[in-house]
Amino acid sequence: MNGQIYFDNASTTRLCAEALDAMMPHLTECYGNPSSKKYSLGADARSALEKARETVAAALNAEPDEIYFTSGGTESNNWAISGAAQKTPGGAVVVAATEHHAVLKAAAAQKKFGHETVIVPVDGLGFTDTDALRAALEKKAAVVSVMLANNETGTVTRFGPIEQAAHERGVLLHTDAVQAAGHIPIDVKKLNADMLSISAHKFYGPKGVGALYIKRGTDIGPFVFGGSQERGGRAGTENVAGIAGMAEALRTAAAKIPEETERLCALRDRIIGYIKQNIPHAYINGAEGAFRLPGNVNFSMLYVEGDYMLDLFTQSGFCVSSGSACTSGLPGSSHVIDALYAHSPHRGTVKGTARITLGRYNTEREADALLSALPEIVKKLRDNLLYEEFIKSQGK
Amino acid sequence: MSGYTEKVVKNFTNPQNMGEITNPSGVGTVGSKQCGDIMRMFLTVEGDVITDAKFKTFGCGAAVASSSMATQMVIGKTVFEAMELTNMQVVEALEGLPPEKIHCSCLAEEALRAALWDYSQKSGVTIPGLSAPDDPADM
Numbered sequence: 001m002n003g004q005i006y007f008d009n010a011s012t013t014r015l016c017a018e019a020l021d022a023m024m025p026h027l028t029e030c031y032g033n034p035s036s037k038k039y040s041l042g043a044d045a046r047s048a049l050e051k052a053r054e055t056v057a058a059a060l061n062a063e064p065d066e067i068y069f070t071s072g073g074t075e076s077n078n079w080a081i082s083g084a085a086q087k088t089p090g091g092a093v094v095v096a097a098t099e100h101h102a103v104l105k106a107a108a109a110q111k112k113f114g115h116e117t118v119i120v121p122v123d124g125l126g127f128t129d130t131d132a133l134r135a136a137l138e139k140k141a142a143v144v145s146v147m148l149a150n151n152e153t154g155t156v157t158r159f160g161p162i163e164q165a166a167h168e169r170g171v172l173l174h175t176d177a178v179q180a181a182g183h184i185p186i187d188v189k190k191l192n193a194d195m196l197s198i199s200a201h202k203f204y205g206p207k208g209v210g211a212l213y214i215k216r217g218t219d220i221g222p223f224v225f226g227g228s229q230e231r232g233g234r235a236g237t238e239n240v241a242g243i244a245g246m247a248e249a250l251r252t253a254a255a256k257i258p259e260e261t262e263r264l265c266a267l268r269d270r271i272i273g274y275i276k277q278n279i280p281h282a283y284i285n286g287a288e289g290a291f292r293l294p295g296n297v298n299f300s301m302l303y304v305e306g307d308y309m310l311d312l313f314t315q316s317g318f319c320v321s322s323g324s325a326c327t328s329g330l331p332g333s334s335h336v337i338d339a340l341y342a343h344s345p346h347r348g349t350v351k352g353t354a355r356i357t358l359g360r361y362n363t364e365r366e367a368d369a370l371l372s373a374l375p376e377i378v379k380k381l382r383d384n385l386l387y388e389e390f391i392k393s394q395g396k
Numbered sequence: 397m398s399g400y401t402e403k404v405v406k407n408f409t410n411p412q413n414m415g416e417i418t419n420p421s422g423v424g425t426v427g428s429k430q431c432g433d434i435m436r437m438f439l440t441v442e443g444d445v446i447t448d449a450k451f452k453t454f455g456c457g458a459a460v461a462s463s464s465m466a467t468q469m470v471i472g473k474t475v476f477e478a479m480e481l482t483n484m485q486v487v488e489a490l491e492g493l494p495p496e497k498i499h500c501s502c503l504a505e506e507a508l509r510a511a512l513w514d515y516s517q518k519s520g521v522t523i524p525g526l527s528a529p530d531d532p533a534d535m
Contacts (some may be wrong), residue, residue, distance in 0.1 A: 308408075
């Protein structure tokens, strides 16, 4: 759309040229089914599939036979949780409070099979409370799931203590790396998670395709029943074009991490610095520096209406996303932001939250445009009944 | 682009009659349980004609636009005519609102009626069909 600046790269990203090029043959002449290996049309599709598996594995420092293709991050998360839960009857599903709904709701869905959900709180920056995790694991657990980086606040998990806590108790560990893959380095051998989810469209690949890494020797149940694709774990003819695109997108993104981290962190920190210095009663949500995803800015303004914030950003030509609206419990309120404010003096205070996520195709000029537009947006947002009353009450 | 008509966008990026009236003939505040929005409307009434109307809100773009439009629509009307204003007339004047934002126009209608009620209490003028608004403190 003309005149629109896209700052919502945590929602989805633009397909990169490398991915499109890798996909095109499989959308046109190379249409064979990878399971039809006897003729070259099928065998070629099979070899493209296995080449993609090697590429994805290499980007994560995994082995090719540890990569299982899925329809995306949501499916990978659902598979990991349900597949692990069914192997430990009566074991709890232990998740962090700030997990994506694809984990939270998959966990909740295991209740009917006898698996209680235990939600582990986070601190004010979004880091999982490791003591609470250890306490939760004193009871029988089937799986622990803690995301590698948060989709709203960009907080990057300190994974070591979580890995220790889970494995000390012999509990399977899954991590939702949907926001992390292609943006920060991932080495599954160092992380030592048993399962890890990724989604192509978050790293400039196509929508509708993802992968679940399952460490060799990890015993989880199958997710989709039918043919023997993905070693019987996930039946259904493979999305060859999508998978080829994902592999190329991940290879490209992983290679660009060093330069992109430097460039995006500089833009991110300029915006964060501006907010801190110039917007009164505004708060940055999430951790800072190396513990924040390079492109993520997330801030709340007290006594601002969340929807209006989004309306004004949109009308000023910026595609951003709302972390939450209003106070806890109201429609649009975010469980992630609520979890971060659980012990804050601003807990329960009406606030509007905006998430600005920069990506590969954003320029310095676009960040400048945002900084020029912010004063007018803030002025309009603050011209409201509640903020006036708050300022008056401060004066007393 | 955003599900809003140009009229709506105009009315929230450049709202008319935003502010307050000191010593108003009537003032009313209402709130929405649905979304936490608050709207306050001020009226100046001379004779029985509304000569000025202003508003303050805490709400989304649709709430700001609805209040902006409602105040424009009642200036110059008698209090009895203003009583007839409905949220759907505000929606029409805005050339439509997304379905999930219709309640914002209801809030504008309720704020206007709350201000009219306050006026009628202060002036002793009975406005047929008007009843006491809900206390926003209950919401």
